[in-house]
Each structure stands twice: as structure tokens, then as C-alpha cells.
Amino acid sequence: MENKSKKLKAKDFITIGIFTAILFAVEFALGMLGYIHPFIVASYVIILPLASGIPMMLFYTKVEKFGMITIVSVLLAIIMFVGGMGYLGAPLIIISGLVADFIAKSGNYKSFKKTVLSFGVFNLWICSNYFPILVTAESYRKDLIDGGFSAEYANNLFAAINVKTIGILVVLCFVFGCIGAVIGKAVVKKHFEKAGIV
Amino acid sequence: MRLDPRTKLFMVFVVSLIAMMSATTPVLWVIRIIITLIPIVLLILEKKYSSALRFFLAYGIALVLLLFFISENSEGIIASLLIGYCGIVVQFMPALITAWYVIRTTKIGEFMSCMQKMHIPDGIAVSLAVVMRFFPTIKEEYSSINDAMRMRGVMLGGGNVLRMFEFRMIPLLFSCVNIGEELSAAAITRGLGGETKRSSLIELKLGLADYLLMAFLTAATVIFVMYKYFL
Known part of the structure; x- marks a missing residue:
């Protein structure tokens, strides 16, 4: 494995595509819950890292080359844009992916600690989707109400996500990212290494 | 049209x-x-x-x-x-x-040729093409896994959310990984990732x-x- 080229090849691009699709499918399924109550929107920082830990940990072991996480984040940014999540968050998504990539690289994509840390950082992309809510708070609120949401929903959303709570959300996101990574690693070990997939 | x-x-x-x-x-x-x-x-x-x-x-x-x-x-x-x-x-x-x-x-050929014309890096173009193609596959795989689980009587994982999640996620990942292997084999035989610039059958x-x-x-x-x- 060591002698293999460090550059991404066609096969890796396909793997990246597949795992991005899975990641997004998970995110999409859970994201729909957010319309029930705004507090669920805030709790994405807990739910999403835990749920996406398993596929992402499998992904980390499948490619192990620099650029893999960056490309995932670029694709996520594109999908988020098309999905109407706003353009403000897109650069942040890519930055978190790039930083995560560097951290994982420093551990050669093998070190357990670095991988966990890297996944924690990668999960900050979830927070970047809150970014428009913070920066354009006033107009966002008006848009929500005019756009058909009830005032109740908007009020709750801003009670859950505002400038004061964003710090907590970011920290939670990171912590649960790490926990998700540990769980993901354990699950990958339990199921996939036994089966010889990794 | x-x-x-x-x-x-x-x-x-x-x-x-x-x-x-x-x-x-x-x-x-x-x-x-x-x-x-x-x-x-x-x-x-x-x-x-x-x-x-x-x-x-x-x-x-x-x-x-x-x-x-x-x-x-x-x-x-x-x-x-x-x-x-x-x-x-x-x-x-x-x-x-x-x-x-x-x-x-x-x-997919049209898409790749279009990406090439817009000078999008190959890495992003290929990955994006795969993402585009893969959503229907995930849905299909998921519903067959769901059917299989139901046939064996694993309804909603016995009320345990974690098990319910595990019983669907793991098989899904298994089949996706396998499909990925096949997909890359197919793509590489068609010259994806080659040294030369790819030509396209479709003129845009x-x-x-x-x-x-x-x-x-x-x-x-x-x-x-x-x-x-x-x-």
C-alpha cells in the first residue's frame, strides 16, 4: 500500500462520489425532520455526526489519499447550493473539508486519533448551514414568515440558533463528530473488517 | 427537444x-x-x-x-x-x-463532455457524475434491504432505534461498496483515468x-x- 501513488485515481473519484451520495442521503433523510420542529434543526449537530460516522469511517479507510475529504466537501457545497441551503455557507463547508483533510494527512490517514479529530472538524460543515441564520438574522426571519412558516416556528428557530448559542453548537458539533467517529470505527471493525471489505 | x-x-x-x-x-x-x-x-x-x-x-x-x-x-x-x-x-x-x-x-457522456468543455477538474466531474447516478441506486438498494428485513420479520428493529439504523445502514454500505467496485472496473476499462485527453462521441x-x-x-x-x- 505504501508504494502506491499518493495521487487520487479514477477509482478513488468513484468511491468519493458514492460516499458523498450516501452521506447526503443520510443528511437528507434526517434533515426533513427539521421541518417538524426548529429544535431538531439545532440538534443536527448531534444527530448527523453520529449517523454519518459509520459511512465516513468506512470511507476514510477506503481511500487514504490527500484530497478525498476536500472533494467531498466541494460536492456537498454544490449539493447544498442546489438544494437551496444558501451560498453563504458554501465556502465554509469547503474550508472545513480542507482542514479535515490536512489533519487526516498529518496522521497519514492511518492514525486513529488524527482520523477522529479530522472527522470532528469535517462535521463543522453542518454548522456552516446555520451561518445564514446568524448573519442575516433579521431578513431571514422575515423571509421565513413571508415564505409561509409560522411565527411560532421562526421564534423557536431563533431561540435555538443565535449568536449566543452558535459557540455551543460548534463545540457540540465537534465533540459529537469525534464520538461519531469512534462509534463508526467500532462498527466498521465489527462488520467490515471481519468481512474483508476494508 | x-x-x-x-x-x-x-x-x-x-x-x-x-x-x-x-x-x-x-x-x-x-x-x-x-x-x-x-x-x-x-x-x-x-x-x-x-x-x-x-x-x-x-x-x-x-x-x-x-x-x-x-x-x-x-x-x-x-x-x-x-x-x-x-x-x-x-x-x-x-x-x-x-x-x-x-x-x-x-x-452521463453528455455530462462529462460538458464538464470538460467548462474546464472543471476531472476529480470533481467524475465524482459529481457518480453522485448524480447514485441516488436512484441508493433508493433501490434501500428498498430491497427493507423488503428483506421485513421478510425476516425485522420490523423497525424491535423498537430499538439504534438497531433499526444498524440493520439498514450496514447492508446498504456493503452493497454500495460492491457496486462501487463494479462501477470503477467498468469505467476504467472504458479509459477513465487514462493519460490522454478524453474525447467524446457527443458534440455539444x-x-x-x-x-x-x-x-x-x-x-x-x-x-x-x-x-x-x-x-
């Missing part, structure tokens, strides 16, 4: 942009509805009648409910569920319909319809932004 993939991508971009800026006045709503109708009309032109009808009904019903029956002050559980449902549909349906249209009517050319549609979309965006932010 054949549209150039570049026009389709531009359409996705414009529709997402307009869906993102929420409509607040009647003029804006009109533009938004027109923009949503375009992909539906295009679907009809491509003879995909049933999906066009489905999208039209789903969007129409949600829109009518949202505009006439739900107000700022609605409260209570049914209203909030209804708001949730209609909110999702009205907010995301335009982009969804467009994306669906583009994915269904663009051949912008036609009259492309220019008209692009001009129309640009105009719609400009009018939308003007009415929203400057008037």
Missing part, C-alpha cells in the same frame, strides 16, 4: 438561486411559479407525462394550501405539521424538479432553444433581484 447540458446546469443554478431568496410579494411569487413551471413543461416535452403531473400536483396543492389556508398565526399540531409539509414542498420542490429533470434527461452545441432559455432565465433572475432588493 434536446437542450445542451450547459443550459440545464444554468437552469439548476438559477432555480436554486431564486428558490433560496424567498418570495415575499406577489410579483416574486409569480416569477417563482413561472420558474418552477419551466422544468415541468420541459418534462412534458420529453414525454415524461406521469412525473410531470406528479410534480405539478404536489407543488400546486402545497402552494394553494400555503398561500390561502395557512397564515402567520396558525398554531397547533395539525397546522404545524401542515406547515412543515407545505414548507418543504414549496421551498425545495422547484430545485428538486429541476435537478430531477436534469438527471433524467442528461446522459448551443442551439436556438438554449440561447432563448438562458436569456429568459437571466431576465427572470434580474427582475427577481430587482423587485426583492431595490423596489
Whole structure:
């Protein structure tokens, strides 16, 4: 494995595509819950890292080359844009992916600690989707109400996500990212290494 | 009617942009509805009648409910569920319909050739193409896994959320990984990742319809932004 080229090849691009699709499918399924109550929107920082830990940990072991996480984040940014999540968050998504990539690289994509840390950082992309809510708070609120949401929903959303709570959300996101990574690693070990997939 | 993939991508971009800026006045709503109708009309032109009808009904019903029956002050559980449902549909349906249209009517060869013409790096183009192709596969695999689980009597994992999640996620990952192996084998035999520049069988050319549609979309965006932010 060591002698293999460090550059991404066609096969890796396909793997990246597949795992991005899975990641997004998970995110999409859970994201729909957010319309029930705004507090669920805030709790994405807990739910999403835990749920996406398993596929992402499998992904980390499948490619192990620099650029893999960056490309995932670029694709996520594109999908988020098309999905109407706003353009403000897109650069942040890519930055978190790039930083995560560097951290994982420093551990050669093998070190357990670095991988966990890297996944924690990668999960900050979830927070970047809150970014428009913070920066354009006033107009966002008006848009929500005019756009058909009830005032109740908007009020709750801003009670859950505002400038004061964003710090907590970011920290939670990171912590649960790490926990998700540990769980993901354990699950990958339990199921996939036994089966010889990794 | 054949549209150039570049026009389709531009359409996705414009529709997402307009869906993102929420409509607040009647003029804006009109533009938004027109923009949503375009992909539906295009679907009809491509003879995909049933999906066009489905999208039209789903969007129409949600829109009518949202505009006439739900107000700022609605409260209570049914209203909030209804708001949730209609909110999702009205907010995301335009982009969804467009994306669906583009994915269904663009051949992967066309897409790659278009990406090459726009000088998008290969890595992103290939990965994006795979993502585009993979959503239907995930859905298919998931529903067969679900069937298999139900046949063996694993209903909702015995009420345990974690098990329920595990029993569906792990098989899904297994089959996705296997499909990925096959996919890359197939792609590499066709010369993906080779040293030389790839040539394409499909010559892309912008036609009259492309220019008209692009001009129309640009105009719609400009009018939308003007009415929203400057008037």
C-alpha cells in the first residue's frame, strides 16, 4: 500500500462520489425532520455526526489519499447550493473539508486519533448551514414568515440558533463528530473488517 | 427537444438561486411559479407525462394550501405539521424538479463532455457524475434491504432505534461498496483515468432553444433581484 501513488485515481473519484451520495442521503433523510420542529434543526449537530460516522469511517479507510475529504466537501457545497441551503455557507463547508483533510494527512490517514479529530472538524460543515441564520438574522426571519412558516416556528428557530448559542453548537458539533467517529470505527471493525471489505 | 447540458446546469443554478431568496410579494411569487413551471413543461416535452403531473400536483396543492389556508398565526399540531409539509414542498420542490429533470434527461457522456468543455477538474466531474447516478441506486438498494428485513420479520428493529439504523445502514454500505467496485472496473476499462485527453462521441452545441432559455432565465433572475432588493 505504501508504494502506491499518493495521487487520487479514477477509482478513488468513484468511491468519493458514492460516499458523498450516501452521506447526503443520510443528511437528507434526517434533515426533513427539521421541518417538524426548529429544535431538531439545532440538534443536527448531534444527530448527523453520529449517523454519518459509520459511512465516513468506512470511507476514510477506503481511500487514504490527500484530497478525498476536500472533494467531498466541494460536492456537498454544490449539493447544498442546489438544494437551496444558501451560498453563504458554501465556502465554509469547503474550508472545513480542507482542514479535515490536512489533519487526516498529518496522521497519514492511518492514525486513529488524527482520523477522529479530522472527522470532528469535517462535521463543522453542518454548522456552516446555520451561518445564514446568524448573519442575516433579521431578513431571514422575515423571509421565513413571508415564505409561509409560522411565527411560532421562526421564534423557536431563533431561540435555538443565535449568536449566543452558535459557540455551543460548534463545540457540540465537534465533540459529537469525534464520538461519531469512534462509534463508526467500532462498527466498521465489527462488520467490515471481519468481512474483508476494508 | 434536446437542450445542451450547459443550459440545464444554468437552469439548476438559477432555480436554486431564486428558490433560496424567498418570495415575499406577489410579483416574486409569480416569477417563482413561472420558474418552477419551466422544468415541468420541459418534462412534458420529453414525454415524461406521469412525473410531470406528479410534480405539478404536489407543488400546486402545497402552494394553494400555503398561500390561502395557512397564515402567520396558525398554531397547533395539525397546522404545524401542515406547515412543515407545505414548507418543504414549496421551498425545495422547484430545485428538486429541476435537478430531477436534469438527471433524467442528461446522459452521463453528455455530462462529462460538458464538464470538460467548462474546464472543471476531472476529480470533481467524475465524482459529481457518480453522485448524480447514485441516488436512484441508493433508493433501490434501500428498498430491497427493507423488503428483506421485513421478510425476516425485522420490523423497525424491535423498537430499538439504534438497531433499526444498524440493520439498514450496514447492508446498504456493503452493497454500495460492491457496486462501487463494479462501477470503477467498468469505467476504467472504458479509459477513465487514462493519460490522454478524453474525447467524446457527443458534440455539444448551443442551439436556438438554449440561447432563448438562458436569456429568459437571466431576465427572470434580474427582475427577481430587482423587485426583492431595490423596489
